[in-house]
Amino acid sequence: MGNSVSNLCKKDGMFFTATEELDSYYPIRTECQDDVPKTRFKARVGKTLSPRRWNAAFTDDGHLDMAGVLRRIQRGGIHPTIKGAVWEFLLGCYDPNSTYDERNEVREQRRKQYVAWKELCQKMLPTFGTGKFITTPIITDDGRPVEDPSGNSVALPNYGALDQREINWMLGLPQIGLDVVRTDRTLVYYETEANRAKLWDVLAIYSWVDKDIGYVQGMNDICSPMVILFEEEADAFWCFERAMRRLRENFRSTTSYMGVQSQLGTLAQIIKAIDPKLHQHLEELDGGEYLFAIRMLMVLFRREFSFVDAMYLWEVMWAMEYNPNIYASYEESRDATSSTTDQADVKPSQLKQYGKFQRKNLKSGWTDERSALAIFLVAGVLEKKNKRLLKEAQGLDDVVQILSEITGNLDAKKALKQALKVHKKYLKAKKS
Structure with a gap:
């Protein structure tokens, strides 16, 4: 055949x-x-x-x-x-208007920067970058080496007392290791320690570079596909770093606040506008803060789809959200979380350079940066489960149970179409 x-x-x-x-x-x-x-x-x-x-x-x-x-x-x-x-x-690693030579120069500079960071990490932790990774504490909260039951301790350079940034970084390394072991364990790729160590190295270096937020559980799920897609570790890092420009605010947290609450608040506004009856029902169940949607937003539906389908979902979302100014905005500001453009600055002839979702936002004059397409994906799921949630959900446990049933049963293409429908419905409701 x-x-x-x-x-x-x-x-x-x-x-x-x-x-x-x-x-x-x-x-x-x-x-x-x-x-x-x-x-x-x-x-x-x-x-x-x-x-x-x-x-x-x-x-x-x-x-x-x-x-x-x-x-x-x-x-x-x-x-x-x-x-x-x-x-x-x-993801904005490169400018589409650049030449091959210009991109090669940028890539080489970034690889050199990554090597420099890796060498710095190796000075602090000699075993770093050797194909091994850490899953148990190596220092105490005050920076002293931790001895294991056999009386051995991890060899740390004797160059004086560690500063607080170094202590915080080393304290976080075991958690990265524990998360790496749990990451995509069903894939053949992660059967080898070298590949797990590659993921650990990228996350550990990111933890050092991002002084403000560092590493938070869930970042491993975002990083894993990039480590697999890129043979060169430095290229995987920079792709992940750009992805985190979009997502890092969700991972910011204090004792009383989680960054993702901003997106949850937007989700609440969307449901309240397009389906007030469902929103009221969720509020009556003490679910008005939509905390049951945290995982879907934090790791972009990684747990709800297969590895292949999750990557398909991501790339279509990123294409739909694409803003041609993304590269320039990221280069201008290390702390930029998204690329912005004043609607008045965009000519009709330029709109085709934007993704479908972003284009509709520009045409409507709606530029709420918190409103990523992922939020409308969650809203679309809630809309599809509307009848069951209203009829069967008598408590938050019921809401979680009903939503958990989408795992393995959600079609990414259909979910994206539904998200765009919800987006259109929401923009219409906002106008009225």
């Missing part, structure tokens, strides 16, 4: 079928096959961004037709063989 040429896409002598199975790119451990959500996404010729289409989108000197790329991603995602390269543009 062969495939007709019309159902095949060729790149460098390789073909992929119109409905190619993609799990083979990210193999699942045999004993875990029945424990993971089923993958629904398939690469489709004519819809999915293929290697051939991707290469054709560049001019001879390297300028990228981002509008064409966005259209294709929004229709059918990205083929696995080019995911990493495309994500770098979607």
Whole structure:
């Protein structure tokens, strides 16, 4: 049973079928096959961004037709063989208007910076970067080495007392290690300690670089796909760093506040506007703060979808949210959390450079930076479960139970369509 040429896409002598199975790119451990959500996404010729289409989108000197790329991603995602390269543009690592030479220069500078940070971490912790990672405490709260039951302690350089930043960093390393061990454990990729150590190194360096927030549980779920997609560790780090520009405020927390509460508040406003009856019911169940949606927003539905489907969801969301000023805004400010543009500054001819979701926001004049598409995805899920929530939910435990049933049963493409419908409905409600 062969495939007709019309159902095949060729790149460098390789073909992929119109409905190619993609799990083979990210193999699942045999004993875990029945424990993971089923993958629904398939690469489709004519819809999915293929290697051939991707290469054709560049001019001879390297300028990228981002509008064409966005259209294709929004229709059918990205083929696995080019995911990493495309994500770098979607997340603002590179400017589509740059040349090959300019991007190579930026990449080289970033790799050198990553090496410098890694060498600094190695000075503080000699075992850093050796393919090993830590899961148990190595220092006390006041910076003294911790001895294990055998009387041994981790060898730390004797260059004087540690400052508070160094102490805080070292205190957080075991938690990163514990989370790494739990990350995507169903994937064959993480069977090797070297690959787990790669993830640990990237997260540990990010923890050092982000002095304000550092590492927080959940970041491992965001970082893991990037570590897998990029062979070069430094490139994985920078892709993750750019992703965190969008997400890091969700991870900011104090004893009385979690950053994600800002998005939860926006979610509450959306549901109140489009489905006041459901919002009132949730409030009566003491669920008006929508805390049951924290996980979905913090790790972008990683637990609700298969590994492949989660990546498809992310890349389509990022394409729909794309702002052509993202690279410039990130370069201008280390602390930028999103790219902004005054609606008045955008000419009609420029709108095609924006993603579908961002374009609708600009046309409506609505520029609330907290309103990521992920919030409307959650709102879409709640809308779909409206009848059951109203009829069956007698307490928050019931709400959690009903929502937990979406794991493995949610189609990412349909969920995105529903999110856009909710977005349109909300913008209409805001106008009235």
